[in-house]
Amino acid sequence: EAAVTQSPRNKVAVTGGKVTLSCNQTNNHNNMYWYRQDTGHGLRLIHYSYGAGSTEKGDIPDGYKASRPSQENFSLILELATPSQTSVYFCASGDLGGSAETLYFGSGTRLTVL
């Protein structure tokens, strides 16, 4: 069974603090993604990666950095957290395109920035 594990499950941070969200996949997928989910917006793509060492900007990258040190791990970094970044964050892995079927999602990290 393909697996994507996110940590932590919940995080409370203070404005201006640094936050790192971690994601690990055991699927050997090349592509990994970070999304945030907010009421009324669905899921929006923040950053993605094609493989170890690569990071690309998604639709809403401002205020976020990403790091892909290995095939398995993809981190999302908030250098200076703001209350507007309070959200639920989802990591996903997959090798989509053509008839490839599935993007596997983690169970989410709920971040609250006070």
Place this chain on the structure above:
Amino acid sequence: QQKVQQSPESLTVSEGAMASLNCTFSDGTSDNFRWYRQHSGKGLEVLVSIFSDGEKEEGRFTAHLNRASLHVSLHIREPQPSDSAVYLCAMEGFASALTFGSGTKVIVLP
């Protein structure tokens, strides 16, 4: 930027009645569309992936794609209370990243 408009925002149906959800997208450049389900507090579960015009069935879930009208729909046959969830359509774009609709909250009454 690609946009996906999803409707209705919420839908209440009785157990056993057909449920129909809709998405329209801003352009016809994508080839791949997917429907996901998200139970409260959980991650996303893929239901149907559709890559060509027409119909694709996965169990009680059927997706219809019409690229000419920029429209993809999902029909849930004989919905059950356990199908109560938020349903999200998604369009695959550059680098296989998905652009999601804002979701339809489906409530199935017993």
